Amino acid sequence: MPVLSIDTSGEIAVAVVDPRGPRVLAERRSPERRHAELLAPLVVEVLGEAAVARSDLEAVVVGTGPAPFTGLRAGLVTARTLALALAVPVHGVPSLDALGAAALAAHPDAREVLVLSDARRRELYAARYRRVDGATRDAITVVAGPLVDRPDALVQAGLADGAVVVGPGAPLYADVLGVEPREPAHVDLGVLAALARARTERGEATPTEPLYLRRPDVAPSAARKRVTG
Numbered sequence: 001m002p003v004l005s006i007d008t009s010g011e012i013a014v015a016v017v018d019p020r021g022p023r024v025l026a027e028r029r030s031p032e033r034r035h036a037e038l039l040a041p042l043v044v045e046v047l048g049e050a051a052v053a054r055s056d057l058e059a060v061v062v063g064t065g066p067a068p069f070t071g072l073r074a075g076l077v078t079a080r081t082l083a084l085a086l087a088v089p090v091h092g093v094p095s096l097d098a099l100g101a102a103a104l105a106a107h108p109d110a111r112e113v114l115v116l117s118d119a120r121r122r123e124l125y126a127a128r129y130r131r132v133d134g135a136t137r138d139a140i141t142v143v144a145g146p147l148v149d150r151p152d153a154l155v156q157a158g159l160a161d162g163a164v165v166v167g168p169g170a171p172l173y174a175d176v177l178g179v180e181p182r183e184p185a186h187v188d189l190g191v192l193a194a195l196a197r198a199r200t201e202r203g204e205a206t207p208t209e210p211l212y213l214r215r216p217d218v219a220p221s222a223a224r225k226r227v228t229g
Helices: 035-050 069-086 095-106 151-156 170-177 189-201
Strands: 003-007 012-018 023-030 059-063 090-093 112-120 123-131 140-149 164-166
Touching: 003 035, 003 069, 003 189, 012 035, 012 189, 023 035, 023 189, 035 069, 059 069, 059 189, 069 090, 090 095, 090 189, 095 112, 095 123, 095 140, 095 164, 095 189, 112 170, 123 151, 140 151, 151 170, 164 170
Parallel strands: 003 059, 059 090, 112 164
Antiparallel strands: 003 012, 012 023, 112 123, 123 140
């Protein structure tokens, strides 16, 4: 049965997916940041194009980031709300995991890949993955990360050494990183759904807690203000 796959770690992306292929039945993407306005209509559009009723969905899969707060929260809240309304499970998969799995599948000669996405503030979200020999493409090992840091700090830590570098953040600082960015540049919603399916079948947890990797910009005051009458 099909699943609804959502990722808002970068652009807004929604798809109806048969995770057994995986095969994307219908997909919509938007670079705009109007998540609250666009997500629900995009869900309706992909369901209509795929000729799939909401009651036919067996699960909702959502990318958990890392990503900035607002966009990521919108995707997670939408996924949880839909799953609750449809009485189906919701599965979370780190968005960088999906990029890493897709990259290792796209570059069969690569032993390791470094996945980068835009963290803004002149920083990048990063995670490095290694191929698991003799396993299916969903079996990847995290070598480092996920973390957030400056591009030059990633270079100094050697995270790009010997790795194929992919992801939407790679072209932004290719000169600093000293690499040629490779595909994929965006989260593959089919791979996201396939990872969720494989992990649940192995009995692994698929939590939907967001990966922000940063402390909030606004913090409560350390002491209460005195009120005088």
